Amino acid sequence: MTANSTLSATASQKEIQLLVFRAANEEFAFHLTDAREIIRMSDVTLVPGVPLYVRGIMNLRGRILTVIDLAAFLGTADTAEKKQDIIVVEKGKELFGFLVESVTGVRHIAADDAKAMPELADSCVPAGYIDSAVMSNGTDDAKTVPVLLLILSLQNMLAPLTAISRS
Numbered sequence: 001m002t003a004n005s006t007l008s009a010t011a012s013q014k015e016i017q018l019l020v021f022r023a024a025n026e027e028f029a030f031h032l033t034d035a036r037e038i039i040r041m042s043d044v045t046l047v048p049g050v051p052l053y054v055r056g057i058m059n060l061r062g063r064i065l066t067v068i069d070l071a072a073f074l075g076t077a078d079t080a081e082k083k084q085d086i087i088v089v090e091k092g093k094e095l096f097g098f099l100v101e102s103v104t105g106v107r108h109i110a111a112d113d114a115k116a117m118p119e120l121a122d123s124c125v126p127a128g129y130i131d132s133a134v135m136s137n138g139t140d141d142a143k144t145v146p147v148l149l150l151i152l153s154l155q156n157m158l159a160p161l162t163a164i165s166r167s
Contacts, residue, residue, distance in 0.1 A: 014111040018134075018151060021087065022101040024076035027136075027149055028125075029107070034154040036088045036095075038103050055099055060088065063095055068161060070098045074125050091158045107149075109134050114151060128156050 017032035044056035044067050053072035058065050067086060086097035114132040131153035135146050 015108045016111050016114065018107045018109060018149070019087065019103065020105055020107050020136075020149065021085070021103045023098075024071035024074060025101075027104065027147065028070075029149055029151045030087065030089075030154055031131075031151070032106055034089055036090050039086045039088060039097070041084050041086055041099065058097070060095060060097075065095045065097045066161070067097045067099055070100050073098075073157070074129070089154060089158070096158065096161055107136065109136070125150060125152070129153055131156075 018029035019032045019035050019038075020027055020029045022028075039060070042058060044058050046056045047054065053069050055067040055069050058067055065086075065088065069083070071083075082101045083099045085100050085103045087100060087103065088095060088097045090096075114134045116132055129152055131151045133151060134149050136149040
């Protein structure tokens, strides 16, 4: 085996780790490195004059966390009674928490398996918020079935939120 073929084999075996969660009755993922921590839903203080997807703010160990209802942010039906986990992310000095139904786990995938997504007319997610997609194993009535897992672009999603938190 030559040095170049060893390098190619190593590059093709690179894995990425995804934090998989449910929102709007679908499974989505963020890159694991984008998540700071996961917390349970607790008391949120309502803030007047913000978009409906901003559930409010909460105190997270002395820092203000803006809580975003991910399903509402993506423009899908509200399933408020099911939401229990908050995925905390940080942009600069600001903390945001995406309220989701549940965090289902971490998946390791080959980096080559994540594919860029074309714009989908019937997708429940605005195209700019999709980083890539990967075929993954999901469950349907206790059977394992292949599903398309959308990997969300946290950077693109935070752009409008940062503007809101500063106004």
